[in-house]
Amino acid sequence: MSDFAIIGKPVALIDSAGKTTGQGKYTDDLSMPGMLIGKILHSPLPHARIKRINPTKAVKLEGVVSVVVGTDAPNKYGILPVGHDETALAVDKVRYVGDNVACVVATSESIAEQALELIDVEYEPLPAYFDPEEAMKAESDLIHDHRPHNIEKEYHHVFGDPGAGFAQADAIVEGRYVAGEVTHAAMEPHSTLAYFELDALTGEEGRLVVQSSTQVPYYLQHKLSIVLDKPMAQIRVIKPLVGGGFGGKSEIIPLEIIAAVAARKAKAPVKITYTREEVFWAHRGRPRTIIDLKTGVKRDGSLTAVAAKVIQDGGAYCSYGVVTILYSGALLGALYDIPNIQYDGFRVLTNKPACGAMRGHGTVNVRFAFESQLDELALKIGMDPYDIRKRNLLKPPCVTVNGLRVQSYGLPECIEKVVKASDWAARRAEYKQKYNGTVRRGLGLACSHYVSGAANSIIRSDMPHSTVNIKIERDGGVVVYTGASDIGQGSDTMVAQIAAEVLGCTLGRIKVIAADTDLTPVDIGSYSSRVTFMNGNATMRAAEDAKKKIIAAAARKMQCFEADVLMRDDWVWKQGTKPPWERTTTAGIAEVSGHVDGQVLRGSLQQKRKDEGPKDFMTFEEAAVSAMDFAGAVSGTGAYAPPKDARGGGHKGGGVGPSPAYSYSAQVVDAGVDTETGEVTVHKVWAAHDCGRALNPVAVEGQVIGSVWMGLGQALQEEFVWKDGLLMNPGMLEYKSPSAVESPEVVTFIVESIDPEGPFGAKEASEGSLAAVIPAVANAIFDATGMRLRESPFTPERVLSGIRKVMGLKKINMTNDVDPTEPHTLREHGGSLWFKGKGPQRHEMDPARKPALSREQ
């Protein structure tokens, strides 16, 4: 018998049947009588003042009900309290190509689309900024008036004594790394359905109901309240099934607010579903990042200091930007033992779609730079990449130099597992010996980590981050009310497993009601991998609370101490007696099942049980009914707030980075590089992830494989291609999310470090494994070819250009003047947006009006 009945067993996600058969409903599957369709008009200019919007012609089109514009809802909002810089629709300015200008509400999608063409908007173009380093030089025509030099936020952190640290170093490597911009590309495009109930007394506008594809129903409720000037209690947000978020739905997306404003103006239910192109414009993905990184080591491989200057090309609005730039610095720590850290972070505004949170929030691009540089340092001091990582491990429990508390730390085991499984040393040596035609093979190793939820919520307070309620029903059914948002990651199943394990009942008894602000207590949302840790702990406490009442009743029935009551697999029995399933006879059970002739006849059963006398075991159902007999209502409630000592240092910006626990990952990538074409093929990835305890191993494995594949997309092929603020690839055809063909076998190892504070010891499993794979690929490419790429993604043109450079072949400018081995700036697409006065009316200072690059062949 294992320790647990349900925890640690592979369990199919409890909502999988609905998803696989089509019975499950996502937001766009919903409709209502009288529902109208909303379509949004987007800006064709990157930066312009709106002089006039005239919707008259559009309103007159048959089938159009109303046209919503910015002045209909001018209140500002934003996900962060420090970043309230968005309005539902542009009020005075548009700030990127794709910014939201107006919304048509009509009886059909095609009528709404026709009406969009009839809205007359007059713009006054303004100079636009597309390169963050250029944007920072701006003195006038700022993107937001309150942000001088277009800098959303800058931080300058010094921990320890970096100067002294570098002075102690025997080897220092310094370099610029550039990571391209990527987006979540969740399968389900954003969709929102909003309507108002009528007030029973006045017949006027009553409560607002919003069903939306979101990771954060409670934040949405809060922001709707701000924009619509309506108390939160008058707003109900319901999260239907969500087809993936990855951070792209972890804040308020314009359509969610616009749908509600439109429903108010049109006095009818309004649904808006983004086209894929609109999903790209809504974006909130990982920003293009410039990382100037300097690291020092001693001859024995130990790190002495790290200095990082990070510039993030954040797009036109704050979004989560302040948090992103802080994570980039804070999570330099908590992976390795680094005594001295200097961090200068700049979150910069540019005239492009807003970047936000994306899987591995803030850590991924810096991790690419750091783990690449670690290999460069290892080479410089003649050390194996494996040894240098082993040399710099933390010794937990500890608090890092930048105030991060580390308790459980499975990184050493993760590294050992993948190094052993990949046969690291022998395989590397073998690949050096033989190669096949033009293809070179190599191995790369890298590590990463991630928080199990932020120890401080966006709004700092001592309130719980998660609360869960449990109701026990009369036939022993268990209803768990949780605010946790299942976005496909499986939180409903996690909640059900924990409740069932604690209560000693089977999973079939558990019904999870989740993410409905009217029904479920607050959970701040599915982001920063907080749900298993925080909502899991709250669920555990709620279940224990309910269990106490059941145990009290059972103890009374069985005439024993409460401490002697055991519950498991729907059975309740007395400690020291045989578990019921080991008994030869369980006579008497059927009669007290609570059903007589198909009906629950509580009174008569009660009578019957009274006559039975003491017993030493009973069913869960019987125990639950007894509890109601004795105590009346049986319910439980539990909450979780991170402990104070996990909340980090007091420095400015020190609230971001601290977490009650960190997950760890180590990976080895086996890649082949064609030296004539630059094509990189990843053959296999060995990935070990320390998730504390795998509550559901099959779900953990799925998350790790998913993280690796998503990371491989960023490593090899996914990037936003820009030309003068125009996104050249806003669709799934040209934005190259990997297909099944390029997604290789991932050999996963689950490492269980049993965190002292996690529910059953569990930590996060869904994000920490993404970051390692990118530098692991870079390191494998170096191992194969001797060529160090410092610009991602490693597309074949970049790889080939680097290989030709190290091979000393004639230079062909195949990467638009940016050398991927020494990138100095961000790349633009080679075409020409504007030519001699033709093309869109851009401001004369707009970069698009610089002379076009000559490309005579």
Place this chain on the structure above:
Amino acid sequence: MSLPSFKLLRPRNVEDALGFLHRYEKEGVQICAGGTDLLPSMKQRLFSPAYVMDIRGIEELTHIRVVPGLGVELGSLVKLSAIEDSGFIATHYPVLREAVMTVASPILRNMGTLGGNLCLDTRCLWYNQSLQWRKSCGYCIKKDGDLCHVAPGGKVCWAVFSGDSAAALLCLHAEIEIASPKGRRRIPLADLYTNIGDDRMRLGKSEILTRIFLPEASAGYSGVYRKLRLRGSIDYPLAGVAVAIRKKGKIIDDARVAITGVNPAPRLVKDATHALIGREMNEHAAMVVGELAARVAKPLTTSLLTPEYRREMIKVFAKQSASRATPSGPSIRD
């Protein structure tokens, strides 16, 4: 995005189809075979025809027929997956199968037809975008505008022909049958294409591509198709090279090289044939083929990858494919 409204025509035979084309010529008829490329383009408002003629019901154009002594006749509505599954094509015209298997994804090949792949609209990153997007760049000369974004100041459209199967068929010296109100004519496939991005085919408004012929003389050539793309599936070619070679002993008896994905038309690299016939395949010969192919390629900034890289890949692919298509040649790849 919704489809623009149109009237649907569904002919059951070629004569009816020609009748529809004639009757509604003034209003405009867009022929739709598999629809895999056309429907997204219609949603992007690249086409807003008054009539869409769905020709899938024309049974006579759905067959692969072997005509002894002449070769193989393929109806223009033969599904790409049917070619993939044909043992006869695999044995006798391997280059065609290889090219067809790289088109899009298995699901799209179940819908897409050979005729559709040959008549594929030319593509450009500045053109295959939504109406809203194109507004943001001032449109282009191929659709709704007077500007070229890849050749600033130019008056010619450089949108790229992006079919895979055409390169293989050029290597096989395929011919096509075009039905028109005046009757049916047969022309070399190469003559279908104009090499002009916004007027890509010599196919009249009242004409339909009905059949593709593979000459028996082209059977038995060993063949290779290589395609440049960022994903292993789904993507259109950013450069493609087809090579078909026949040998007598060690000596190359005939060789054909064609490229696609880099010009407004698929192109035969005629000089490659002259360079190879009568020689043995070796590294030098393969390199010459690469150079010659790259000379025909005129890639511009129509795609995500740079023109310089795509041109280099034409060179490398042609070199590698020439070797691979010559079984006893030096193994440069694999």
